[in-house]
Amino acid sequence: MDMFARVSGHHRTQMQQEATAMEPPVLETENLVKVYGRGANRFDALKGLTLEIKRGESVAVIGKSGSGKSTLMHLMALLDRPSQGVVALNGRPVSELKNKEIHKVRNESFGFVFQQFFLNPNQTVLENVVLPLKIAGLSKRERNQRGMEALERLEMADKAKNKATDLSGGQKQRACIARALVTNPSVIFADEPTGNLDSNTSEVVEEILFGLQRECGITLVVVTHDDDLAAKCDRRIHLKDGEIVSVEEGRLDATHGEPNQQSASSAGDAVPAPNYRATEPWAATGGSTSSASEDGPKHREEGTR
């Protein structure tokens, strides 16, 4: 948690850039294939995807349902194994990892934010938030301390003792983000994080997520078909029928020019509503299926400066 306190947004962005120059990508995939079923029921969910996600980057995976975007996220989040191809974490192929290590990676390095929240209605907000720490085997005292820190950061500390069912949609999603954040993950996977929220609440949640990315250098992988949300990401990967149809670099949103003004503590505040409305974002890069990873860092610089 001290990472939040220590690193100012601007400083962190510089560190990030230096790091990305040397470090292997936090996540990369090579020729990823996933096939469900066999024979007549065979369904090719992914047909050979290659992409890289740099540390501290925010990436939106966009596509209609059935495009393979969820499958891609599951494979990158190590929830599933590919039929063919490689998923590598920090440059190391995941197939080398034992099951136990994969569980550890998911617990410690990954955070998950779901559209349906998946909060346990019988437990308090705090109990829900500390679930990953409980799984990690931390003592109750440490769990609660870190859980409260995460909740404070999301301005939810006063709701800690409430039952999860008593929360509004936005509060639920904030609790969900606190749970994703509580382990200090390097990557947060968000599956339609604003899918169940109204537009005002969506903006608040989006701002929190991008605030975390900017302030703490957390890599953000967002699966969505919400163009507003996708526009705020550093990169947008459009999927169709299990293939990448286009990759867009750079942010398209209104906060684009002044990202460093958002401090961590104000993450919960509503930002001016972005007026930008994405119109045919894939028109920009046409039908390119290249991963475009080589010029990724350059574009990102443009995006964050």
Next chain:
Amino acid sequence: MKSTDVVTTALGNTMRSKARTILTVIAIFIGAFTLTLTSGLGVGINTYIDRLVQGFGDQQQLYVQKPSQQSNQPADAGPQEYDPEEAAGAREGNFGLQMLSTPEIDKIRDIDGVESVEPLVAVSPTYLADESGDQYIVSLGLPSDASSLEYAAGEAPQRDADEITIPTTWVESLGYDNAEDAVGGTVNIGMTNATGESQEFEATISGVTEIMLSNQGSQPTPSTSFTDRLYEYQNEGLPEQAVESQGYAMAVADVPNVDQQDSVKAALREEGMVGMTVEDQIGLLRGIINTVTWVLNGFALIALLAAAFGIVNTLLMSVQERTREIGLMKSLGMSPGKIFGLFSSEAVLIGLIGSLIGVGAGVVVGTLANGWLTGEGGPLATVAGLTLYGIAPLQLLGIILLIMFIAFIAGTLPAARAARKDPIEALRYE
């Protein structure tokens, strides 16, 4: 997840759908309750037997009898041929028992390891008279039983003294206020010998016996030497041959070296006799009681088996309901092993709760019922020293552990199903 967290989480989960948990616990409770009662019954009765055996003590005594005619003869065999020689030696007693003849007593004495043999004789007194001279019909108990009786007051008659015991039911008729009062009093046994003469023999009351379930203690029981005196008088005037041909119902052989008992028994068998130690006799009784206890336990175990399926059912429903939660925990890095542990802990907890309540209730009900049945004024109060329910802490612990084990086994199927759930499918599940 730490194991303490697994247990507390499991406990929280079992309390989540209370009605279902309670119903499952009731099923376990019934099994645990029954098993506690039936096994406690076995403990109680065995305790009673132990109490009866106390005082028998004499491990070195071998009770020698002739096997009964029926058991000697194979069921499918025809009538046995009459053998005058054997018939002269072996007389049949009153109860279908073959009597031991004097030569047979000598044979027993000759067996290696037997130090002494004492034949038990049948004495038929004419009457028993109390201190005021009132006369009562009487049949005497066997002196060898005296040490195994329960005493309300006093003790067993001394072997070499003219002493006798009386049953509790005789105390008032003989003119004593209570059992303590009777000890030290005297009775006269009236005997008639072969020539028709009569004589009274005086004996001191050494103790007052309780009447046991087996009816032991319901007769006045004289000491060995007093019995011998009576027997001697009874046979006065009879030719020696006639005395010998009467035979003896039983003989007590003293085998000081306990290790030699088996060889002595084998030797007796060769001679057509059966030798049994107290332990052998008790062993038979124990075997029967243990068999009955286990049959009853079997019923309790059937109840537990049914309860186990209740656990399977409850947990399968629980796993189905909590599919998403399982998916979430798995995606947050919980290993399938821990998921399995979580659900099987729930099963074991249900078993533990059910068995604790069941065993507790069983002990309370068993103890109360025992108090009511065998206590003052109860239907079985007249049976001295009877206990119908006994508490064996280790056995109760064993019952709890057994039920927890059964619950664990029952939990493996749902727990394995939970552990196998695919997190993606589980999270997609609506």
